[in-house]
Amino acid sequence: MVEIEGLGPLVATHPFFTGMDPSALEIIVGCCANAVFKTGAHLYRQGEPADKFYLIRDGLVTLEVYVGGRPAIAIETVEAGEIVGWSWLVSPYKWSNDARASGTVRAISIDGACLRRKMEADRVLGYEIYKRFLPVMARRLLNNRERIVELATEPAT
């Protein structure tokens, strides 16, 4: 008989939630679902309501920006062990870019609207979540700054 394991261990062992208090994890797991995306599928699209984020378990996700009048431009990739999506935390809760699977992607989707309500009700949980998202946002900002400097200082060959 195969024992079906809940999402709890998958969430608890993802690097994003390392060290998270078990009771907080239990609340978060209540907002989680498994997700699989085939190559080229969108995790989300720019401008649409941002109501989720994803813990990437396996595969590569490409972030793309749609600029109008031309095909979207791939601007960054996110790998297994990282997370995708922070627009659900910031009003007006709309995605600022597209995210597409570059190969099969296995992830855990977390209902942002559900988690926002729980964070409003439990400020300690809210603070924990923000503490984990801020470094992600800071790292993305740093990556973009590095690329601006690279573009400005290194030849295009």
Add this chain to the structure above:
Amino acid sequence: MDGFAQHDDLMPLPVDPMIPRLFRIVKVKKEVRGVFTWHLVPVDGGDFSYRPGQFNMLYAFGAGEVAISISGDCRDKDKIVHTIRMAGSVTKIMSQLPVGATVGVRGPFGRPWPIEPLYGADLLFVTGTIGLAPLRPLIYEVLHQRDKFGKVVICYGSRGTEDILFEDELHQWRGRFDTNVHVTVHSAPSGYRGRVGSVAAAVRAASIEGANTQAFVCRSETMTKPAVDALRARGITSDRIWVTLERNMKCGVGLCGHCQFGPTFMCKDGPVYRFDQIEHLFEIREL
């Protein structure tokens, strides 16, 4: 210079380092846009020896002289190889020289990459755009002596998918079972399946164990520090990070001062430095 003699494998200088030796262009290869490679052979038929990481002063008669790293395999005694980016009036004229033309060569100059002292270590190469050219001789040599090293990881970045230097060789190296190659681009067309991001982000994602890793960095001077920061975040200390730097080399032998970097001359004390020995200089804005 005292304090900067980080490795003792200096090559003897040419008999008279100020007199160019004549070389003939036997092959011109267009690489990516604005970059070409020369294969040169000495007109006098003699030998030419160098170590990975060294550079030559190339002289286009009537135009001028520029410092260019050697980008070929130092075990190839039939020719020397230079990969040149069109960046100014001299290199523009060089790009127009045909096969059969003669140029002047002074060199080889500078301290090379260390190799033998690093036997047994894992190696990580970090570079972007044209920076792969000065690292390629070292990569060749490491692959010649592959059994002497642990992991070999190459992190390379370019602006887009159309300007990846030595793309065929990156594919070859990636195809080896004993070499990991991470290529990242700044941006790409929708549907691109590779990594997109900065070179430093590729370093952060590379599969390495910092404690036994020696890193080789060839970036612009500005981007060297962010690359080093990314390496240190992976546990590679400054005394195991080797960088190559380039400034306005002119004489090649530490006399003219054009390439001065603090108390060092890049042409003589560099271009390869162990990072901990010049780290403090990166904090001085005026340098």
